[in-house]
Amino acid sequence: MPRYALQIEYDGGPFAGWQRQAGGQASVQQTVEEALGRLQPGEHRIAAAGRTDAGVHATGQVAHCDLSRDWDPFRLSEALNWHLKPAPVAVTACARVPEDFHARFSATERRYLFRLVARRAPVTHDKGLVWQVLNRPDVAAMREGAAHLIGLHDFTTFRSTLCQSKSPVKTLDEITISEQPYPGGTEVQFRLRARSFLHNQVRSIVGTLERVGAGSWAPGDVAAALAAQDRAACGPVCPPQGLYLAGVTYPEPPFPA
Known part of the structure; x- marks a missing residue:
């Protein structure tokens, strides 16, 4: 067939x-x-x-x-x-x-995008498509915190208790955090790249990094949470509406570039 x-x-x-x-x-x-x-x-x-x-x-x-x-x-x-x-x-x-x-x-790689919008007024056109917070986060601090997660790690802290993966050990190849203007505020985009992800891993990471950006966590607290290998050490899991599966890579791409 x-x-x-x-x-x-x-x-x-x-x-x-x-x-x-x-x-x-x-x-x-x-x-x-x-x-x-x-x-x-x-x-x-x-x-x-x-x-x-x-x-x-x-x-x-x-x-x-x-x-x-x-x-x-x-x-x-x-x-x-x-x-x-x-x-x-x-x-x-x-x-x-x-x-x-x-x-x-x-598949040899999966790429996710997470969109966070910071502004006081409710979002209208992007309602249901972004996670909205009220205050502009500290992007530099979030980048510093994210750096602790790059590479091969036991990501027990950052996976759902319902995750069915046989091992919590994964290699996170990239977390890029960028900021761009948004009407009445700012948009922060998180781009994550890895061969595969654990259940809720991206939302757990972004939710934790948002706490760093808000000043509730220090960047070094991310490293401590990772080392704890304990789900209870994770920050809040962010809502799903800002998350997008943005692309998948194969040894022989099935679609034209």
Whole structure:
């Protein structure tokens, strides 16, 4: 059966996460699978590079599917986007891939973006798409704190107690924190890059770094929290609406650059 890779973006607000839910709650996976079912009758199961949580968005999620019909990739993406309406989900790229390609297990890197907006007035156009705080954080202090997390570490402190990963040891390759103007305030963007992440790792890190930016934690407290290897030492877990799965890397990129 022909295998296709799909690059997918979505607003995670209306969904209980990427993964299909046993209780029937709406999920992104189910939404895409049902769209596939309208093209090719029968049951469909797709696999994704990352199982984003409820409320988390994506601009570069990747999934793969197997179809009995040999589709032109462009026509497949167009047909899927038609059947995905009106859900806030879109296929932004589609490619035919080898049968051994796997959206999750073939991936060598995942990239996340977290958007934090600091301003007094409520956000309107970006409501549900950013985490809003009232006061401008100290970006330099957050960068100093983030530096302690780069590299190979036991990230027990920064993973959910429900995390199913066999090991808390991960290599975090990059945390870049940038600041840019935002109407009536400022936007801080956190970009994190690693081969894989633990459950709630990004939100735990960003929530902790926000405490550093607010002055409640010193940058060195991040190192102490990491060394504790204790979930209780973590700062607050930030809300999901500012988080985006921004991209996935493969040894042989399935989509044109």
